Amino acid sequence: MIPPGAPILTADAMRTAEEAVFARGVSQDELMERAGAAVAREAVRFAMGRSVLVLAGPGNNGGDAYVVARHLREAGLDVLVAASGAPKQGAAERMHARWKGPTTSLYGAPVRPVVIDGLFGIGVTRSLERSIAAVLSELVRGAEFTLAIDLPSGMDTDSGDELGAPRGVNATVALGALKPAHVLGDGLSRCGHVLLADIGIPVESAWRSVARPQMETPGPRTHKYSRGLVAVVEGAMPGAGRLAARAAMASGAGYVMLAGPDPAGPAPDALVRRTIDDADDLADFLAGDRIDAVVLGPGLGRDRRAEAFLRAGLAVDKPLVLDGDALSLLGTSAAATLAAREAPVWITPHGGEFDRMFAGTGSKIDRTLQAAASGATVVHKGGDTVIAGPDGRVRVLAGASPWLSTAGTGDVLAGLLGAQIGQGGSGVDPAAAAVWLHGRAAQLAGPAFFADQLVAQLPEACSECL
Numbered sequence: 001m002i003p004p005g006a007p008i009l010t011a012d013a014m015r016t017a018e019e020a021v022f023a024r025g026v027s028q029d030e031l032m033e034r035a036g037a038a039v040a041r042e043a044v045r046f047a048m049g050r051s052v053l054v055l056a057g058p059g060n061n062g063g064d065a066y067v068v069a070r071h072l073r074e075a076g077l078d079v080l081v082a083a084s085g086a087p088k089q090g091a092a093e094r095m096h097a098r099w100k101g102p103t104t105s106l107y108g109a110p111v112r113p114v115v116i117d118g119l120f121g122i123g124v125t126r127s128l129e130r131s132i133a134a135v136l137s138e139l140v141r142g143a144e145f146t147l148a149i150d151l152p153s154g155m156d157t158d159s160g161d162e163l164g165a166p167r168g169v170n171a172t173v174a175l176g177a178l179k180p181a182h183v184l185g186d187g188l189s190r191c192g193h194v195l196l197a198d199i200g201i202p203v204e205s206a207w208r209s210v211a212r213p214q215m216e217t218p219g220p221r222t223h224k225y226s227r228g229l230v231a232v233v234e235g236a237m238p239g240a241g242r243l244a245a246r247a248a249m250a251s252g253a254g255y256v257m258l259a260g261p262d263p264a265g266p267a268p269d270a271l272v273r274r275t276i277d278d279a280d281d282l283a284d285f286l287a288g289d290r291i292d293a294v295v296l297g298p299g300l301g302r303d304r305r306a307e308a309f310l311r312a313g314l315a316v317d318k319p320l321v322l323d324g325d326a327l328s329l330l331g332t333s334a335a336a337t338l339a340a341r342e343a344p345v346w347i348t349p350h351g352g353e354f355d356r357m358f359a360g361t362g363s364k365i366d367r368t369l370q371a372a373a374s375g376a377t378v379v380h381k382g383g384d385t386v387i388a389g390p391d392g393r394v395r396v397l398a399g400a401s402p403w404l405s406t407a408g409t410g411d412v413l414a415g416l417l418g419a420q421i422g423q424g425g426s427g428v429d430p431a432a433a434a435v436w437l438h439g440r441a442a443q444l445a446g447p448a449f450f451a452d453q454l455v456a457q458l459p460e461a462c463s464e465c466l
């Protein structure tokens with residue numbers, strides 16, 4: 001679980017926010033006291049009277065750990081601190097001095113049922129030494145419950161890559177804001193439940209975790225066209241287009257049309273079908289006044305006709321979702337092609353498609369932002385779905401159901417996104433709404449579902465947003 005709608009800050013941005021608080025006259029000691037007290041509140045709840053081992057490192061994460069230890073001891077718990085070298089300066093040294101309970105060295109520490117991990121937080125700059133990683137892992141494995149302060153020790157804060165962090169941390173208290181490591185990559189499995197503690201640091205960020213969207217119940221004057229007409233272009237694999245169309249229908253679109261060479265096959269009667277013979281025909285159809293959004297790519301194919309359909313779609317002056325085969329056809333010229341288009345466009349690549357389209361460096365957030373500089377809003381899918389807009393805004397949905405890894409769920413997302421943009425909205429907002437609905441429908445579908453069953457859960461997911 002990741003707190004929804006929460007700001008995400010890099011390590012540098014967090015330090016800048018922290019500096020601003022110091023500049024207003026709050027001392028480093030005060031901030032560390034707040035951090036330690038916030039973690040201790042959670043730790044007391046989880047410890048339930050069991051004895052606690054607090055791991056304290058050499059920096060400020062260790063400073064927080066000494067504050068936690070003091071509070072837990074005052075709460076009557078049996079607390080032992082295991083230190084990897086005493087902090088030598090600043091607030092951390094003063095918190096160390098205030099600790100009056102027993103201390104042992106990290107290497108001699110006994111296994112205890114509750115572990116508080118305060119070895120390293122956002123200050124990790126390199127992989128943990130093998131001996132430290134090994135003892136940390138052993139203590140966590142031996143514990144019944146482990147709570148990490150800010151981050152599990154041994155995570156790269158900005159990328160979510162593990163640098164020796166243990167497996168098996170049950171919960172992490174993020175201090176002041178989420179960091180990318182709470183929502184990306186290895187962090188998804190290493191942090192456990194993520195709790196966010198407000199320690200009085202005002203944070204501003206264009207990056208946030210995805211929150212439940214607000215949807216509107218149709219009013220008395222609403223009609224099918226005002227709820228958005230979504231045109232889904234069908235291609236070589238008609239089932240994909242039908243899934244996208246049905247997802248749009250089941251998530252609030254007023255009118256959905258399926259257009260292609262042979263738009264037959266099983267689908268609801270409410271789905272309007274339109275036979276399109278060639279790309280010129282498609283261009284004429286898509287130019288129709290009433291169409292609000294176009295979805296192109298699911299099951300499109302990669303032959304010459306598919307290429308011509310893609311060109312026709314790109315030329316249309318309407319909000320456009322490109323998915324699946326359309327992304328493969330864009331290939332390495334994606335950035336240039338998308339930049340040349342003036343009307344809004346969303347692309348929904350999974351990791352493999354993304355890597356074939358864009359180079360880029362840095363974390364998944366950095367790379368997705370670089371791709372969005374093309375002018376497209378990019379929905380970079382995965383266990384950590386990163387949405388980035390050309391305006392620099394980022395939304396991340398972490399920890400969606402792993403059962404989504406089945407054929408057709410991407411087509412469902414493309415259709416959902418078509419319905420969202422057909423109702424207006426620009427950039428990351430409709431994409432975040434579509435991604436939330438997709439993730440929620442997957443939760444509702446439970447295990448071992450297939451894509452059609454995901455569509456069946458969409459009305460229920462929508463009802464939670466009204």
Ligand SMILES: NC(=O)C1=CN([C@@H]2O[C@H](COP(=O)(O)OP(=O)(O)OC[C@H]3O[C@@H](n4cnc5c(N)ncnc54)[C@H](O)[C@@H]3O)[C@@H](O)[C@H]2O)[C@H](O)CC1
Pocket residue numbers: 014015018031032035057058059060061062063064119120121122123124125126127128129149150151175176201
């Ligand atoms: N977010 C806030 O505003 C607040 C954060 N607090 C806590 O402070 C830590 C960050 O503290 P910092 O001192 O910058 O870094 P760390 O404690 O994470 O570690 C620094 C320490 O460790 C050494 N080091 C780094 N990498 C390694 C390594 N691989 N192996 C061994 N040693 C390593 C480094 O040289 C330093 O000596 C943050 O996470 C919060 O927990 C505040 O207390 C409250 C405000």
Ligand SMILES: [K+]
Pocket residue numbers: 061117118119120121148149150151152153
């Ligand atoms: K830690």
